[in-house]
Amino acid sequence: MTLKVGRPQTIGGVLDHAFRLYFRTFRAVWILALGGSLVWLPVSILVLWALQTTSGVFTMPLWLWGVLLVAGLISVWCYTAQMWRIHALVEETPLPLGASLVASLAKLPTVVVASVAYFILLGLVGVGLTIAGVLVIDPSSLLARAALVLVLLIPAAVLYVSLYFYLPVMVVDGAGAFASLARSGSLVRGNWFRAATTLTVGTILWMVLYIVAGFLGEVAGAPFGDGLIGFFIAQAVTLLASGLVLPFLAALSLAIYYDLKLRREGGDLLARAQAVGAA
Numbered sequence: 001m002t003l004k005v006g007r008p009q010t011i012g013g014v015l016d017h018a019f020r021l022y023f024r025t026f027r028a029v030w031i032l033a034l035g036g037s038l039v040w041l042p043v044s045i046l047v048l049w050a051l052q053t054t055s056g057v058f059t060m061p062l063w064l065w066g067v068l069l070v071a072g073l074i075s076v077w078c079y080t081a082q083m084w085r086i087h088a089l090v091e092e093t094p095l096p097l098g099a100s101l102v103a104s105l106a107k108l109p110t111v112v113v114a115s116v117a118y119f120i121l122l123g124l125v126g127v128g129l130t131i132a133g134v135l136v137i138d139p140s141s142l143l144a145r146a147a148l149v150l151v152l153l154i155p156a157a158v159l160y161v162s163l164y165f166y167l168p169v170m171v172v173d174g175a176g177a178f179a180s181l182a183r184s185g186s187l188v189r190g191n192w193f194r195a196a197t198t199l200t201v202g203t204i205l206w207m208v209l210y211i212v213a214g215f216l217g218e219v220a221g222a223p224f225g226d227g228l229i230g231f232f233i234a235q236a237v238t239l240l241a242s243g244l245v246l247p248f249l250a251a252l253s254l255a256i257y258y259d260l261k262l263r264r265e266g267g268d269l270l271a272r273a274q275a276v277g278a279a
Contacts, residue, residue, distance in 0.1 A: 003090045008263045014198050014255050015205075021251035025089050029082040029247045031097065036078030037243030043071045044235050045228075073108065080104040080111055083171045083250045090254070107170060114166050114177035121163065125156055161196045162188045168257035187260040195256055202252040206245060213241030 003024060005017055046067060050060040081104035088095035095103070165187060166180040175183055188195050221234025 002092070004092075005258060005262070008266065009259050011194060011198050011201070014259045015202055015252075017258070018202055018248065018252040018255035021086055021090070021255055022248045025086045025251065026247060028085045028089060028094070028097075029250070030244065032078045032082045032085070032100070033246045034240065034243045036075040036082075037239045037246060038236075039071050039074045039078075041232075041235055041239055043067055045232065048228075048231060073112070076111060076115070077101070077104050077108055079246070079250060080107060080167065080171065082247050083167060083254060086247070086250055086254055087168075087171055090258075110170060110177045110180075111167065114170070114180055117177065117181060118163055118166065122156060122159060125159055126152065157196070158192065161192060161199060164188075164199065165195075165253060165257045165260065168253050172254075172257065172261075187257070187264050191260055191263055195260060198256050198259075199252070202256075203249075206248050206252070209245040209248070210242050213245065214238050216241050 003021060005013075009017060046064055047060070050064055051057070054060055081100040084100045084103050085095050085097075088100070162185045163181050165184040166177075169175050169180040169183045169187075173180075173183065217234040217236075217238030220237040221230040221232075224230035224233055
């Protein structure tokens with residue numbers, strides 16, 4: 001049974017497609033998911049050591065910040081490679097593990113630039129709206145504070161969802177950093193509520209699995225107490241379990257992207273047909 005869908009789906013259909021992508025491609029991506037997750041195990045131990053020997057996060061050694069950056073890049077590298085392998089299986093052109101890592105590594109600088117731009121835009125919107133809200137709304141009123149929160153959340157949420165699918169655009173369409181952000185916004189335009197609802201429901205489902213992973217970690221580490229061994233075991237189990245559910249996020253992003261693309265292409269075809277008919 002093919003993993004590709006040929007027509008736009010309902011929200012439930014998109015979520016079902018995401019789960020099918022997750023389960024049927026899991027064997028191809030689990031090693032990438034674990035690699036991107038378990039890289040944080042030694043890093044978490046180093047951070048714990050630093051917090052015990054320094055006065056806080058911002059006084060950690062500079063080299064440790066470098067380690068955190070490298071671990072983050074490795075995680076992004078592995079996550080992008082997961083998305084590449086899932087998409088290749090959807091297209092029925094399986095991509096070897098090494099090839100997916102090479103492709104992801106070549107795209108890593110573009111992914112980093114797009115990600116930084118994405119979060120800078122979100123940050124600018126948040127700061128701008130906060131300043132505007134504080135200047136306009138009386139913060140002493142409870143109703144005014146609630147209105148301020150709403151005013152701040154809505155534009156940020158619109159931007160967050162609109163640009164969220166830049167990574168699938170890069171993988172599937174080969175777009176550059178800023179072109180992928182623009183393409184994501186174009187695809188979501190007119191389908192924001194559908195995309196936001198699907199993404200929210202899917203993310204909540206993933207978060208439930210992630211919380212379960214954390215619970216398993218705490219249970220595994222509890223018999224060994226609060227020392228380093230207990231922390232190590234708890235972190236190892238948590239990262240292992242959470243790594244196994246991480247591919248669902250990649251599958252969810254791709255499933256929503258495929259649906260948005262089908263809807264956009266269908267709308268373009270309809271517009272062309274109407275133009276031809278009018279001529």
